[in-house]
Amino acid sequence: MEEKIKLSPDSFEALPKAEELDNEKIAAPPLTFVQDAWRRLKKNKGAFISLWIIVLMMIIAFGSTPFIDHNSLVKSSPNYANLPAKIPGISINGFNGKLKVSGQWVDEYKQNNIPSGKYFVLGTDYLGRSLAQRIIYGTKISLIVALVATFFDLTIGVAYGIISGWKGGRVDNVMQRIIEIISSVPSLVIVVLMLLVLKPGMTSIIAAIAISSWTTMARMIRAETLQLKSQEYVLAARSLGESAPKIAWKHLVPNLSSIIIIQTMYTIPTAIFFEAFLSFIGIGISAPQTSLGVLLNDGQKNFQFLPYQMWYPAIVLCVLMIAFNLLGDGLRDAFDPKTRR
Amino acid sequence: MRKYLLKRVFYMVLTLFLVATITFFLMKLMPGTPYSNQEKMTPQQIRIMNEQYGLNKPVWLQYLIYLGGMLHGDLGTSFQYSNQPVSYLISSRIGASAQLGFQAMVFGVFFGIIIGSIAAINRNTWIDTLCTILSIIGKSVPNFVLAVLLQFYIALKLGWFPIADWGGFSYTVLPTIALGVGPLAETARFIRTGMVDVLNSDYIELARAKGLTKFGIVYHHALRNSLIPLVTLIGPYTVALMTGSMVIENIFSIPGIGEQFVKSITTNDYPTIMGVTMLFSAGLVVVILLTDIVYGIIDPRIRLSGNGD
Numbered sequence: 012m013e014e015k016i017k018l019s020p021d022s023f024e025a026l027p028k029a030e031e032l033d034n035e036k037i038a039a040p041p042l043t044f045v046q047d048a049w050r051r052l053k054k055n056k057g058a059f060i061s062l063w064i065i066v067l068m069m070i071i072a073f074g075s076t077p078f079i080d081h082n083s084l085v086k087s088s089p090n091y092a093n094l095p096a097k098i099p100g101i102s103i104n105g106f107n108g109k110l111k112v113s114g115q116w117v118d119e120y121k122q123n124n125i126p127s128g129k130y131f132v133l134g135t136d137y138l139g140r141s142l143a144q145r146i147i148y149g150t151k152i153s154l155i156v157a158l159v160a161t162f163f164d165l166t167i168g169v170a171y172g173i174i175s176g177w178k179g180g181r182v183d184n185v186m187q188r189i190i191e192i193i194s195s196v197p198s199l200v201i202v203v204l205m206l207l208v209l210k211p212g213m214t215s216i217i218a219a220i221a222i223s224s225w226t227t228m229a230r231m232i233r234a235e236t237l238q239l240k241s242q243e244y245v246l247a248a249r250s251l252g253e254s255a256p257k258i259a260w261k262h263l264v265p266n267l268s269s270i271i272i273i274q275t276m277y278t279i280p281t282a283i284f285f286e287a288f289l290s291f292i293g294i295g296i297s298a299p300q301t302s303l304g305v306l307l308n309d310g311q312k313n314f315q316f317l318p319y320q321m322w323y324p325a326i327v328l329c330v331l332m333i334a335f336n337l338l339g340d341g342l343r344d345a346f347d348p349k350t351r352r
Numbered sequence: 353m354r355k356y357l358l359k360r361v362f363y364m365v366l367t368l369f370l371v372a373t374i375t376f377f378l379m380k381l382m383p384g385t386p387y388s389n390q391e392k393m394t395p396q397q398i399r400i401m402n403e404q405y406g407l408n409k410p411v412w413l414q415y416l417i418y419l420g421g422m423l424h425g426d427l428g429t430s431f432q433y434s435n436q437p438v439s440y441l442i443s444s445r446i447g448a449s450a451q452l453g454f455q456a457m458v459f460g461v462f463f464g465i466i467i468g469s470i471a472a473i474n475r476n477t478w479i480d481t482l483c484t485i486l487s488i489i490g491k492s493v494p495n496f497v498l499a500v501l502l503q504f505y506i507a508l509k510l511g512w513f514p515i516a517d518w519g520g521f522s523y524t525v526l527p528t529i530a531l532g533v534g535p536l537a538e539t540a541r542f543i544r545t546g547m548v549d550v551l552n553s554d555y556i557e558l559a560r561a562k563g564l565t566k567f568g569i570v571y572h573h574a575l576r577n578s579l580i581p582l583v584t585l586i587g588p589y590t591v592a593l594m595t596g597s598m599v600i601e602n603i604f605s606i607p608g609i610g611e612q613f614v615k616s617i618t619t620n621d622y623p624t625i626m627g628v629t630m631l632f633s634a635g636l637v638v639v640i641l642l643t644d645i646v647y648g649i650i651d652p653r654i655r656l657s658g659n660g661d
Contacts, residue, residue: 191363191367195637195640197591197595199598200633203617207379208378284494314500325497328497332491332494336488
């Protein structure tokens with residue numbers, strides 16, 4: 012083992028380039044895995060549009076942070092309460108400050124003596140706060156929850172899955188039993204229990220989702236690791252004495268990347284749904300803070316008379332969910348063409 | 353088979369035991385007290401109340417009493433409704449939830465299969481696109497949003513169904529739809545994928561060559577073979593229905609378990625929270641075991657016991 016054949020660069024001699032061999036080759040430059048997936052994703056119109064919608068929403072939600080005054084976000088101004096949407100220059104009923112009251116369109120802005128220069132693009136809620144501002148802030152909360160859930164999926168889920176699959180045997184058995192226990196309680200119940208123990212708010216929602224969101228990812232990664240483990244290149248790396256973490260990082264993770272990306276795209280809508288759901292039933296983010304779920308809950312109470320207060324956040328939430336679901340499907344088709352129908 | 357079953361049942365009991373333990377200690381960590389106006393109570397009153405609910409005993413003893421009680425179906429006494437045992441609270445409400453869940457499952461799976469099959473048969477036509485769009489929307493629109501919309505537009509505006517409450521069959525229609533749309537969309541996508549594969553296989557070609565009708569091919573050959581994997585989805589559906597029931601029952605004010613759960617969370621009713629959590633986990637564990645067994649029976653290629661470890 013210790014003896015090595017001594018080789019130096021001069022032991023090798025370059026062969027003359029046989030150019031004529033390449034002469035008849037007709038091929039585009041080879042595409043890398045990611046380029047190939049990107050090419051396939053671009054062909055999928057729904058997924059591609061969704062990608063842009065998500066990027067746009069992220070830019071609006073996070074880019075607006077310096078412009079959103081936290082005081083005006085939570086401060087109530089009863090003079091402006093329950094005003095419908097008004098966009099200057101547009102005279103479609105519903106967007107010109109008029110509201111249907113018992114069958115007739117009434118200009119709410121005139122009725123409430125709002126100064127003529129004042130308008131709210133999406134109207135105001137029952138405490139006179141700008142709905143547009145609150146929706147943007149709520150979207151930001153949803154996206155943050157989604158990103159954090161993704162982060163835990165990527166770290167805990169992937170690491171757990173790889174370790175479980177790689178170690179095998181008893182370790183694997185115990186680790187799988189743990190997952191089984193966690194997933195035998197509906198994850199929303201886990202989230203609810205965690206929220207009760209921690210105090211309700213953004214941090215607890217994130218912690219609760221972190222605890223329950225990674226199990227599916229861990230399962231899928233484990234199953235795939237079990238297969239990859241017996242591949243020749245892993246065997247080669249092992250016999251060359253590569254350390255396990257390095258094999259995991261250099262060989263397993265790149266080969267697992269498509270599963271990781273696809274699974275992440277399924278975690279995100281679930282996390283967004285959880286946050287909205289918890290805030291909707293009143294144990295998530297609570298007033299005066301806001302999120303899409305809180306807005307839906309507020310809007311629902313006045314739905315009969317002020318339907319716009321529920322419709323706008325509902326539309327934003329649905330568009331967000333549809334966009335992530337479509338992008339997820341698109342990425343699955345792009346990264347895993349075998350499952351393509 | 354028997355050995356496998358024994359092993360599974362053992363793990364099931366172990367899982368439930370751990371869930372009970374974890375839930376119990378989580379509840380003990382919970383901030384707040386079960387008494388709604390403790391500051392107004394004299395220390396003596398608090399002591400009497402603590403004694404009545406067994407809260408003055410050391411935690412480990414409370415835990416043992418709780419576990420012991422659970423063995424013969426005693427889940428403790430609700431804090432919220434004076435002197436009502438949790439098991440009574442649950443058993444009086446489980447009927448509505450079970451009926452709703454069952455109806456939603458049947459509704460979702462039945463129409464999901466139909467829509468999925470239609471999409472697969474008319475692959476790459478506008479019908480397929482329409483079905484795909486519908487199932488994406490069904491999957492994406494949160495069920496509580498759908499429930500509010502249905503309640504307002506169908507029940508209040510059109511007056512086709514009762515707005516809320518629980519009575520005859522007509523009361524169940526809207527909640528069933530709201531709850532079942534998620535499973536419907538999932539089933540439709542699943543069936544479509546499976547059936548597209550099956551329709552491309554050789555035995556379908558043979559069936560076509562035999563001169564079977566289109567319906568005969570789809571019903572006798574394609575559908576049956578794409579149905580088998582659907583069994584694996586029953587577990588996730590159960591979870592979705594349990595979760596959904598919490599908010600749907602709330603919106604339609606149905607006296608069910610989910611509504612009770614939400615109520616007991618807001619009132620710090622520990623015994624009820626624990627009881628419902630145990631019920632949900634027990635239900636889910638049993639459903640998962642049953643689906644595994646059923647899967648093994650209907651598809652003999654899946655061997656239950658020989659999975660390596």
